[in-house]
Amino acid sequence: MTVQVDRWSNGPFEPVAERVLVARCQPCDVNVGLVVGDAAALLVDVGTHPEQGAALYRAAVRETEDAARHPVPVRWALLTHDHYDHWFGLSGVRAEAGERLIAAAHAWFGRRHGAEEDGENERVQRQLGLADVPMPDLRLESAQCTAEDPWTLDLGGVTVxxxxxxxxxxPSDLVARVEADGTAHPGRTGVPGAGGRAVEGAAGRRPVVFAGDLVEESGPPQAGGEADVPGWAAVVGKLVEFGGEDALYVPGHGAPVDAAFVRAQGEELAARAAG
Incomplete structure (x- = not known):
């Protein structure tokens, strides 16, 4: 299916837990996260289009303003993996943020390992008229961000x-577990209801895990040429261990889910790998 990436829209940032918000964006129904600390804020993924990324950054800045109208700087962007719908908006974010923002990704980010994905990113790059695509400022080696010893950001009252x-x-999938100290960001408390298979009535203080495309809610997991499906099934099991049974899991696409949904998707991937 061909997606018209030159047509984009951003949903509003909606709270899913204290200090954690998610915007659902088109094309591809991709989730963009915003984590708001007392000292800094973090974007998780940045959309497809440069103009979309710029609009997401401006919306994030508005969300981080406290009751006294003093903005918390959006200092970080975490790129969960290197597929265009999560990444190409970075040039627009940088145009708005300048040197104030650091984009972090895995060390394998941007190294193509499957002709299918390479062709898809290149197709979108041509369609958007991008002379080049933005790359992260900080690359994390695997040993720097293990489940046992994760790379940690202290945003002030919130740990990522x-x-x-x-x-x-x-090969470049990163996940992020967010836990707040329980202090709500001014004006942004409560969790909206979600239908279908999504989690309803989630406790505001529960941990939130941004899973990238390791988890999909709006459709089945998409395995292209550089996916390792048997490895993926094992990684999903590790994801629940890393995030915890009580966490809210934000998939790359679709509504937030619980640990039971994540485990079931891991079983689906294992069956796919076996058959």
Whole structure:
């Protein structure tokens, strides 16, 4: 299926837990996260289009303003993996943020390992008229972000633990576990209801895990040429161990889910690998 990536839209940032918000964006119904600390804020993925990324950054800045109208700087962007719908918006984010923002990704980010994915990114690059594509400022080696010793950001009252759990959807998949100290960001409390298979009535203080495309809610997991499906099934099991049974899991696409949904998707991947 061909997706018209030159047509984009951003949903509003909606709270899914205290200090954690998610915007659902088109094309591809991709999730973009925003984590708001007392000292800094973090974007998780940045959309497809440069103009989309710029709009997401501006919306994030508005969300981080406190009651006294003093903005918390959006200092970080975490790129969960190197597929265009999560990444190409970075040039627009940088145009708005300048040197204030650091984009982090796995060390394998941008190293193509399957002709199918390489062709898809190149097709979108041509369609958007991009002379080149943005690359992360900081590359994390696998040993720097293990499940046992994750790469950690202290945003002030909020801790973000970033880990690489293995080759799965891509070689560069990163996940992030977010835990707040329980202090709500002014004006952004409560969790909206979600229908279908999504989690409803989630407790505001529960941990939130940004899973990237390791988990899909709006459709089945997409395994392209650089996916390792047997490895992916194993990684999903590690994801639940890393995130915890009580966590809310934000997939790359679709509504947030619980650990039971994640485990079931791991079983689906294992069956796919076996058959």
């Amino acid at each position: 633990q970033v880990a690489w759990l293995g080759h799965a959807h891509t």
